Amino acid sequence: MKKNLRIVAVALLFFLGISALFGSYQLIIDPSGKSIQMPLGLLNPTPFENYFIPGILLFLTNGVPALLIGFISIKKIDHFEYFVILQGGILFLWLTAELIINIDFYYPLAHATYYIIAILLMGIGLKLRRS
Secondary structure, three states, rough: HHHHHHHHHHHHHHHHHHHHHHHHHHHHHHHOOHHHHHHHHHHHHOOOOOHHHHHHHHHHHHHHHHHHHHHHHHHHOOOHHHHHHHHHHHHHHHHHHHHOOOOOOOOHHHHHHHHHHHHHHHHHHHHHHOO
């Protein structure tokens, strides 16, 4: 059971990491957001003029860390479960901040998918910690 949970956590972490790296790369190389159909108008209620800084933040909070935690989980480094929980919490906070800052930024399928991933990571991490 513990092995299966760890495999699911690793798969979720790699999915999150790869998709965040893809999204952040698109936002960094094209800060206008056109390459991924994100209009600049979505940034009106934010302090950002374009998507460059949000792209860097996505890279640093959900891209690289998720992949690192995935590798840490594969290697079963001591207390990897806490890192899984932490990444789930970071993702949950990221999504919630997006919606608080700009409710017009709501993409139901994407937000629901990533909220489920965040909740699963936190739950799996807690379950792994307890077993």
